[in-house]
Amino acid sequence: MTAAAGSWLPLSPGERSVAIEVLVHGPLSRTDLARRLDLSAGSLTRLTKPLIESGLLVEVPEGGGSGDAQVRQGRPSQPLAVVAESRTFAGFKITEDMVYGVVTTLRSDIVARLDRPLTTHDPDAVADLVAEMTGELARAHPRAAGIGIGVGGFVRHRAVVAESPYLSWREVPLADLVERRTGLPVVVENDVAALVEAETWFGAGRGLDRFVVLTIGAGIGYGLVLGGRRVPYAEEDRGFGRHWILSPNGPLTPDGERGSAVSLLAIPSIRYQVQAATGRERTYEEILALAAAGDPMPARVVDEAARALGTLVAQIANFAMPQKILLAGEGVGLMDVAGETVRETIRAHRHPLAAAVDLETKVSDFHDWARGAAVLAIQVLVLGAADR
Structure with missing residues (x-):
């Protein structure tokens, strides 16, 4: 993870709760945010101040979003929003014969796609391919904070593919293999679980x-x-x-x-x-x-x-x-x-x-599954929300 990515990490539990609430439901006024989290005005100010100073949250005009150019601070009446473009995340969906990749913002908006054929199921070769794709995506989107990978199969500890019939894998430490090649933290999860998380936070649910x-x-x-x-x-x-x-x-x-x-x-x-x-x-x-x-x-x-x-x-x-x-x-x-x-x-x-x-x-393609993996990276690597 880059030094810039670490500028607002790690988050305290209270800061994390504020960040997740604004990320999923924002922009939110301080009044709404305090009510949702059952916080006093003083406690909310204490928690939001470092998030604003570090660039994770901004104050936006009424009706504005996190992408508004006119950011003004020091106005408590203005809603708080996440700076969606402050970090990017790579997400990958591995199928039997393809690897589908995306780059998303902090709000899971897809800003880039990259697909490559999978010609072998050898774990080291698959990790090489994911690392190569990550590097290619990072050249255009260099603020990557982490990687999420979705696999059809049973995954343990969001790191080890214990069983995948589509890839004929057993006990493959995929997170470690990709981390060693990219230098970025990696989360691996069952692809359906990743899709469910994405739809729960940012989609139909x-x-x-x-x-x-x-x-x-x-x-x-x-x-x-x-x-x-x-x-x-x-x-x-x-x-x-x-x-x-x-x-x-x-x-x-x-x-x-x-x-x-x-x-x-x-x-x-x-x-x-x-x-x-x-x-x-x-x-x-x-x-x-x-x-x-x-x-x-x-x-x-x-x-x-x-x-x-x-x-x-x-x-x-x-x-x-x-x-x-x-x-x-x-x-x-x-x-x-x-x-x-x-x-x-x-x-x-x-x-x-x-x-x-x-x-x-939902008419979906494999990039939606890759986006789901990126959302897992957002939840676990950045917001520490694995057990939210």
Whole structure:
């Protein structure tokens, strides 16, 4: 970490609380901030003064944001905002065949993207590639404070990839490998967990007490937020979707139990079903287009997937009772073709008097997952908010 990045680090617990509140909900007046944190005016002044002097917070005109050029200090009536551009963060999403990279501001706005093919899963070679990409990104954005990396798999202590079926990794100390090559602090996390954190702080779940993220793509991902905080669990991304049975008589695929969420909804499973029935290999996009055009076999597979998705969403709503469910991932195109079937199935599996499920669909790409990893870096490396 550069000396400049350390100019306002480390933060005391009180300063950290102020910084997080302004970062996530700001700009905020001192009155609002004191009320939110249950602080006296004197205590708030004591905590905000060093944050303003160090350049992390600024006072902005009413209605202004952290990017306003006209910054004036010493006016207690003016809202406080985070200087979003004061630091940047690199975020990476590692897939089976690509590494997707972004640079974000302190408020998680993406300011640069960089992608590279992944030709080997050798851990040292992957770390070399991430370090090379970090260096290339840093040339245009030199104020990097840290790196976040998202991986599909089970991650321990936000440092070690204990298991990743997509990369055939076990016990890979990825954080240490990348830190040694870049000189920057590194946070590694399960990619779905990182996405949930990003959406909780800066996206669809901002300000919500109960929130769920459900992802469909190469696999099935699930994240639960209660009390505004993501709920960690030991089985995180260890294939729970393979055992979440939605239709006991449903299809049997290589990666999931018969009728499981993975067998019905994951992109590889949908492609497998169509190929097994037709003898032709199709992309996911081709299958959706054929289903929309009424081609019988793709239409049948897509309809079954839509009913499975509706059942899954209804089950989540019935048991977790979230205020909103965000559906994300590279498989959300299913909603464009069969969204009405999904919604009908949700209604059929809910009590007639139950409130409608607030289901938000986010068309996302792998840069959104990389942004999620950068948000983890912001939380853990800068704000020390791992256990907020």
